[in-house]
Amino acid sequence: MKRKERKLLFRMVNAISSIVLVVSCVYLFFWGLSLAAVTGAVVALCCIGGPIVVASESAVEILLGIVEALFHAVIDAVFGIFEAI
Numbered sequence: 001m002k003r004k005e006r007k008l009l010f011r012m013v014n015a016i017s018s019i020v021l022v023v024s025c026v027y028l029f030f031w032g033l034s035l036a037a038v039t040g041a042v043v044a045l046c047c048i049g050g051p052i053v054v055a056s057e058s059a060v061e062i063l064l065g066i067v068e069a070l071f072h073a074v075i076d077a078v079f080g081i082f083e084a085i
Contacts, residue, residue, distance in 0.1 A: 011076050017044040018073035048073060
């Protein structure tokens, strides 16, 4: 799906969720298990993967869709940061 085809709200939620997911994973890697970090990672994955699970028909489509959404979300987050600078 191209960038212009996705709604702005969907792109914003994906970008915010990817930032929360990355920060939570870094926190978990360096400082160990924490309820807040695990909750942040789970909520971020649910926000990114929720619409994909509803729209997909098979498990492979779900996995590939989540990976694609994560990449798009990271790109949107980085693009937004550089655009703000």
